[in-house]
Amino acid sequence: MPMNSQSYELGVATSSIREIAAYAAARKAQIGPQNVFDFSLGNPSVPAPPEVRASIERSLALDATALHGYTPAAGLPEVRKAVAASLNRRFMTSYDAGDVYLTCGAAASIAIVLNALVSPGDEVIVIAPYFPEYRVWIEAAGARCVEVRADERTFQLDVDAVARAVTEHTRAVLINSPNNPVGTIYPREDLERLGRVLDECGRELGGQVHLIADEPYREISYGAEVPWVPDAYGRTVVCYSYSKSLSLAGERIGWVLVPKTNPEHDELVPAVAGSGRKLGFVCAPALFQRVVADCVDVPSDVAAYAKNRAALTEGLSQAGYTYVEPQGAFYLWVKALEPDAKAFFRQARELELLPVPSDSFGCPGWVRVGYCVSHDTIVNSIPAWERLAQRYGRRHG
Amino acid sequence: MPMNSQSYELGVATSSIREIAAYAAARKAQIGPQNVFDFSLGNPSVPAPPEVRASIERSLALDATALHGYTPAAGLPEVRKAVAASLNRRFMTSYDAGDVYLTCGAAASIAIVLNALVSPGDEVIVIAPYFPEYRVWIEAAGARCVEVRADERTFQLDVDAVARAVTEHTRAVLINSPNNPVGTIYPREDLERLGRVLDECGRELGGQVHLIADEPYREISYGAEVPWVPDAYGRTVVCYSYSKSLSLAGERIGWVLVPKTNPEHDELVPAVAGSGRKLGFVCAPALFQRVVADCVDVPSDVAAYAKNRAALTEGLSQAGYTYVEPQGAFYLWVKALEPDAKAFFRQARELELLPVPSDSFGCPGWVRVGYCVSHDTIVNSIPAWERLAQRYGRRHG
DSSP states (O other), X not given: OOSOHHHHHHHHSOOXXXXXXXXXXXHHHHHOGGGOEEOOOOOOOSOOOHHHHHHHHHHHTSOHHHHHSOOOTTOOHHHHHHHHHHHHHHHOOOOXXXXXXXXXXXXXXXXXXXXXXXXXXXXXXXXXXXXXXXXXXXXXXXXXXXXEEOOTTXXXXXXXXXXXHOOTTEEEEEEESSOTTTOOOOOHHHHHHHHHHHHHHHHHHTOOOEEEEEOTTTTOBSSSOOOOGGGTOTTEEEEEESTTTSSOXXXXXXXXXXXXXXXXXXXXXXXXXXXHHHHTOOOSOHHHHHHHHHHTTOOOOOHHHHHHHHHHHHHHXXXXXXXXXXXXXXXXXXXXXXXXXXXXXXXXXHTTEEOEEGGGGTOXXXXXXXXXXXXXXXXXXXXXXXXXXXXXXXXXX | OOSOHHHHHXXXXXXXXXXXXXXXXXXXXXXXXXXXXXXXXXXXXXXXXXXXXXXXHHHHTSOHHHHHSOOOTTOOHHHHHHHHHHHHHHHOOOOOGGGEEEESHHHHXXXXXXXXXXXXXXXXXXXXXXXXXXXXXXXXXXXXXXXXXXOTTXXXXXXXXXXXXXXXXXXXXXXXXXXXXXXXOOOHHHHHHHHHHHHHHHHHHTOOOEEEEEXXXXXXXXXXXXXXXXXXXXXXXXXXXXXXXXXXXXXXXXXXXXOTTSTXXXXXXXXXXXXXXXXXXXXXXXXXXXXXHHHTTOOOXXXXXXXXXXXXXXXXXXXXXXEEOOXXXXXXXXXXXXXXXXXXXXXXXXXXXXXXXXXGGTOSSEEEEEOOSOHHHHHHHHHHHHHHHHHTTOOOO
């Protein structure tokens, strides 16, 4: 191999989410978009709020040299200050601009934090099912990805299982609540128990385990509280993105927060900066940094997702499917009607239904149905879901 | 060290360019901006052309969901096609969208290409003096950075020295023309000789040496031809950015071109995609992808830099300085008036002159004077340059 084999393999083995999305696009061109039920991607179906456009228009009146020029690597000081102030208002914290490092979205945030924390030989724990790129970023940073299964029934954190998986090589546990792909939100008491367990493990094993809270779906909750993770555990780093909350997935804007309360704060802040530097991130996109400052407190439009969630869960419930009641994010985790999720997917595909088999997420037997689609797609898909259930001999409700 | 030591060290040892820029900002606040001659940064002083604003305004009329959503990892097909078509018109090539991978600027392009190509134990050759982040990205990709000095007198390519430095571990040679920090442009015959030499080395050593052409300054030329590097050597990959040509440094938009003529094209294209994926780049910023499609043929405004270049070279020439006549980019490479460039910098700083000592670029005895500043800064700095020369006993021309 005349090139880097890890990069080559990752380029050849495209993610199955992207693969299904590409199939969906081709199929739509073939039989008409209204006849294909594409539940593959996590691309927001709600437009960015009008405040985003207003902010961009305001910026365009600024001097173009200042507007589009380099910003400091960590972002414009006033934007970082606005982010910290917003967090302080919401979570009664006392962060300041120095704790916030603006990034090109959550993927960048996670890659940067992992490359700041881990060294070859380290281990990072993920909770299966998990977003498949976690493994890519962990292994690219030189660490080993250790899967710990969520509770089999509720898909909530299995804190005891995490405790059993921690070794002296564990550098971090990576969690995601509201969760992709399941839609669970981890309750405060579970996070606090996890915090106590990680503290104990750290003391016993002489290591220092960080908790990386990946929170792009924080604002997409259907009522449940999304607890502030640094309150539950000191060594927490938060990775955030405006991809979902402001529907800016393609603009690549988010942040890393190293809370002042993290005992490693003073070493982690430069390590995050150095990590961003070595990965080739010069600064977050300047225009959208300013959008963040202007829109940091603009509420997310959850209503459209809530409406889709209601229609989808009602339809699937009546058709006899088992699923995890989603508390947040915009995915429904549905039990496949046979043990092999990929075989179930192929049956679904024959009826133009395109969810993502759970194998991609490190877990057999389920599919992820992304309901960040038009409401019509949800409603019109229900008869196909019913026919699919009938193929497996299920009856209505 | 509870974290990654390479990241930590990079975060603590900030680049001396950024350090001088920070000093300049503080000093301006202290004694007034008009009294500080800050030549440290490469931030364009020419505003983005009006076509950029027009393009953004046009995009804002689009559906916001489509506008700001994820794009394919390699970029929007129509944008990649527009970039390829523009190159084809200019260089009589026949590239297509599949050869172009949009990135978050030149830093991302270079980091992605290096991580696509190199494996631990490989070597990458740079031509000293060189942009200091080259070493950071090469070492972060796990390779060894091998410095080859440019011709001592002209600062042009020393092809024989490159030939001597190539070993069986050499995976790539990284060049930058128009050059930062010197302002040289490599002529066609030198690139062709380099191409022949790399071909021979490859055959003799059984390796395959890639040429990475980093070209953010391609459009900033004061008359000299900037040859198209893939014409001179098959195994070329081009890294480009709109930071300088469209004055969009903060927006992070550029591309990697793997020319169809590169014999490794079919392996390199997926390796580039996999590398971008593992570093955490999901896609280039969507709004500015569209700006690129609209502005791909908008000419750069070189006139302001040419005017600065004329005033600066005339002033320094009269004051008795030696420098390399810049053919492109917006830096003047000036011989320090004592062997120690840092000591010379400290003398300059006392007169509020802030160039960057050449040690940062892997070469002793010179300073880089970035003339991407206001014309007034150039004109008003000349008396200080004269006083500095007088301190060293130089007389007027």
